[in-house]
Amino acid sequence: MEQLLNYFGENMEMIYFLILAVLLGVEVISNVPAILHTPLMSGANAIHGVVVVGAIIVMLHAAPDNYLALTVGFLAVVMGTLNVVGGFVVTDRMLEMFKKKPKKS
């Protein structure tokens, strides 16, 4: 328990950061027209793909002969990239369609 408290104590800065980020997220998202809910969800989905940065760090840490870590890390990088790239491309495709305003007809 003491260790746990120590951990929190040492990471207080991060915890403040965390709380403020939560409030920021709430603030940013409020008052979104329903029309944008799906693209927004999709865009947010792409943003949490930032987890791929963690996968890269894991790979950088891994010893070159630790094949298990390298394999699992490789999988993590692939999946994280899928999340990022796929997420942003899908969102862009959705939003592209909103761009086409009536001008054409």
Added chain:
Amino acid sequence: MISLNILEICYLFASLTFVIGLKMLSHPDTARKGNLFAAAGMLVGILATLTLYQTFDPDKMVNYILIGLGLLVGSVIGTVMAKKVKMTAMPQMVSFFNGMGGACAALIAIIEFQHHDPAMVSSLLNGEMLVMLMGLVIGGVSFSGSMVAYGKLEGKIKDKTLPFNQIINNSLFLVIIILIIILMTGQSINNPLFYVLMVLALIYGILFVMPIGGADMPVVISLLNSFTGIAAALGGFLYGNKAMLTGGILVGSAGTILTILMCKAMNRSLLNVLLGAFGGTAGGVGKSADGEQSAREISISDTAVLLSYSQRVVIVPGYGLAVAQAQHSCHELEKLLEEKGVEVSYAIHPVAGRMPGHMNVLLAEADVPYERMQEMEEINPKLSQVDVVVVIGANDVVNPAAKNDPSSPIFGMPILEVDQAKNVIILKRGMAAGYAGIENELFFYPKTRMLFGDAKDSLQKLVGEVKAI
């Protein structure tokens, strides 16, 4: 170290683009730029990690090659999938990508767990362990849950409720908590319980989504989306990585708000959705047609005449429109009617389709102008002046039981009050109940006519008929 400072600045930049990008995504005019902006920040973050996180070590060539390969493979597959997916399949695509992110977070936790070699264990803080375990559990639940949601929306997995599903889920949840506590306080290295925990998290994800009905899937996807965000943030906490922390937490909180907004639109609590109340209790509910009631059909040609000689027509799209891929035919009909001087607009219920905004995306794909899509609050007061409402593949969102039958499971949900209009035409494949499994008395109203058949097929025939008039 100069390079580490530059790295931190890159992360700061990435975090800023996430915040600003998300903000821009919430306004129609800036949304697309916002998305690209966040993507650019992401690219900077990834490149900076690759080049600045540690000085290049020739011994680790294999690692670099594998990272490069991973990024390449992920990018190619991701782009192809995202480009090829049909607009109607968008929700499950988002769910799939979300699952990938969750899996990534869980895998990171697994490697980190193994990384801590025995020599370092004395310095292994319990707090760090907690962060790791939570990353594993939340990432795992998000992965398996998203995959089930994906399968359900693809129609590959049916809704299933195990007997005592709720009790099983709760006990599983309890076991997971106990395991986390054991692992946190335990001293042993590479405790096999860790893998038991992983498997349990995966099972929990499956059981968690399994009983939830198709109509509630968007809520679940949104919730899992915020789960993955939290898992990513936990990873950031582990490494003291601010970009991961901001990105993850932003999505975690934004996703939660979005989930709550969606539940509100259906006038249900999140708990209610998660317990799968529609599927569970709504079995034979409501005034399931008193037997004598019968719906009246209308022919294609009568519909064409009725529409052509109306002044105001409102189209209510639902999931059926997406399934039948009828958005283009629908737009064609709308244009034809406009040429004939009929005022046509679309009434979009906030939870029509499988995701909020699903219908907007779909109609936009067919070039329907933005201004013509009206939200529920906007159009409801005007519905009494409308001559014909055409309901295409929607059901629960126009069910008057939500207003006047307190015993109905959807009672209290705001609906499009189409029964105010002079005529209602319902395009539907058959008399089956909607996703909520509730009889819709609207179908039996005297002013309602049914036009049975595949939505696309009916609309195409209608276009032909209207042209002929």
